Every structure is written in structure tokens, then in C-alpha cells.
Amino acid sequence: AQSVTQPDIHITVSEGASLELRCNYSYGATPYLFWYVQSPGQGLQLLLKYFSGDTLVQGIKGFEAEFKRSQSSFNLRKPSVHWSDAAEYFCAVVFYSSASKIIFGSGTRLSIRP
Amino acid sequence: GAVVSQHPSWVICKSGTSVKIECRSLDFQATTMFWYRQFPKQSLMLMATSNEGSKATYEQGVEKDKFLINHASLTLSTLTVTSAHPEDSSFYICSASGLAGGTYEQYFGPGTRLTVT
Numbered sequence: 001a002q003s004v005t006q007p008d009i010h011i012t013v014s015e016g017a018s019l020e021l022r023c024n025y026s027y028g029a030t031p032y033l034f035w036y037v038q039s040p041g042q043g044l045q046l047l048l049k050y051f052s053g054d055t056l057v058q059g060i061k062g063f064e065a066e067f068k069r070s071q072s073s074f075n076l077r078k079p080s081v082h083w084s085d086a087a088e089y090f091c092a093v094v095f096y097s098s099a100s101k102i103i104f105g106s107g108t109r110l111s112i113r114p
Numbered sequence: 115g116a117v118v119s120q121h122p123s124w125v126i127c128k129s130g131t132s133v134k135i136e137c138r139s140l141d142f143q144a145t146t147m148f149w150y151r152q153f154p155k156q157s158l159m160l161m162a163t164s165n166e167g168s169k170a171t172y173e174q175g176v177e178k179d180k181f182l183i184n185h186a187s188l189t190l191s192t193l194t195v196t197s198a199h200p201e202d203s204s205f206y207i208c209s210a211s212g213l214a215g216g217t218y219e220q221y222f223g224p225g226t227r228l229t230v231t
Contacts, residue, residue, distance in 0.1 A: 043224035046222075101163060102160075102209065103160065104159075
């Protein structure tokens with residue numbers, strides 16, 4: 001079955017520390033992969049996306065993500081977080097066979113410790 | 115990137131009334147539009163997929179007679195919540211997708227917060 005999983009519901013990191021948010025998918029091929037961020041009461045902002053090519057993708061706000069086919073993963077990273085990064089992060093995928101529907105993971109809430 | 119707008123951005127209505135939410139693709143011809151709902155502290159759940167000029171395809175568990183979707187043009191889709199009840203209170207987000215510059219793109223609207231009293 002096609003699915004996307006974010007195993008971490010809530011993560012707290014110290015300001016200035018590095019961050020990695022996990023995302024795994026289940027699919028027989030490589031889907032389109034996205035990371036979005038949502039601040040409370042706000043809409044979604046696209047951080048980065050992967051369709052093909054270089055498996056290390058650079059995004060906005062200093063974020064990057066690496067696609068690993070062998071692990072069916074697309075983890076989001078940032079070397080040094082800022083207090084303004086506190087938000088909800090969603091991994092999302094488009095499975096080719098699903099009429100281009102974006103399916104969202106359950107989300108990871110990021111808190112920043114001063 | 116393209117801009118997708120939603121109107122209204124928030125709405126309060128009484129139980130039993132109907133509410134229409136508009137989703138417009140301002141500079142992008144969207145062959146497909148999607149409607150999502152998001153409950154507080156939860157993820158986005160896809161409600162339906164609509165293609166311009168055809169009937170919407172609803173996800174399992176979504177009542178098509180309650181959530182009426184119309185996609186009359188490549189730039190406009192509407193979601194009407196009929197006979198709204200408090201449990202319909204949610205954040206509704208639309209997105210528009212299509213090919214732009216040879217690649218697949220999908221753009222999200224800012225969302226509409228519906229409160230049913």
C-alpha cells in the first residue's frame with residue numbers, strides 16, 4: 001500500500017543545534033517528495049521538493065533533504081536551528097498512480113529550546 | 115511560484131446553513147484542484163480531487179452530498195459545505211496542480227478557517 005510516515009510526533013532541540021526530521025514512504029517506485037512547514041494558524045510553505053536527479057536537495061531557510069532510495073526515506077535536515085523554526089513540518093508525497101494527489105504525513109511538531 | 119487564493123480566509127456560520135469557499139489559481143492554469151481539511155493539531159486529509167469540467171472524485175469517507183465541489187474553469191474551484199454542523203468546523207485548504215515549465219507543480223492556498231456555531 002502507498003503511504004508516508006513521519007515517525008516523530010514531537011521533537012525539541014536547542015537553538016543552534018542540528019536538526020533531522022524523518023520521513024519514510026512505501027511505494028514501488030520513486031514518488032515526488034516534498035517538505036512543507038506550517039506555523040500555527042497559517043497555510044503551508046514549501047521548503048523543498050525532489051523529483052529526480054541529485055539526491056541532496058537544497059531548500060529555503062537553510063533546510064536540505066536527502067533522498068535515499070534504499071531506505072525509502074527523505075529526511076529533512078538543518079545544521080543550526082533558530083527559534084523561528086518552531087512549527088509543524090509535513091513530509092508529503094505524490095504517487096504517480098494516484099492522479100497526482102499529494103498525500104501528507106502525520107507531521108512533526110518542532111519546538112526550540114532557548 | 116504561482117499564487118493560489120482562497121476566499122474567505124475565515125468564516126463563522128450557524129448550524130444548518132451552507133458555506134461556499136472559493137479557490138482561485140491567479141496565474142496558473144490548474145488542470146486539477148484538490149481540497150483538504152485539517153483539524154487542530156492534525157495533518158491535512160485529502161477530501162477530493164477535481165478536474166476542470168468533470169465531477170470531483172471523493173476520498174473514502176467523505177460525503178459528496180455534503181461537500182459539493184465545482185471546478186468550472188481552469189482557475190476556479192469551489193467547495194460548498196451544505197447544512198453545516200459544528201463538527202464541520204475545520205481548516206480547509208485547496209491546492210492547484212498542473213505542468214509548469216515542464217515539471218509537475220502544486221501550489222497551496224492559504225486556507226479557510228470555518229467555524230460552525
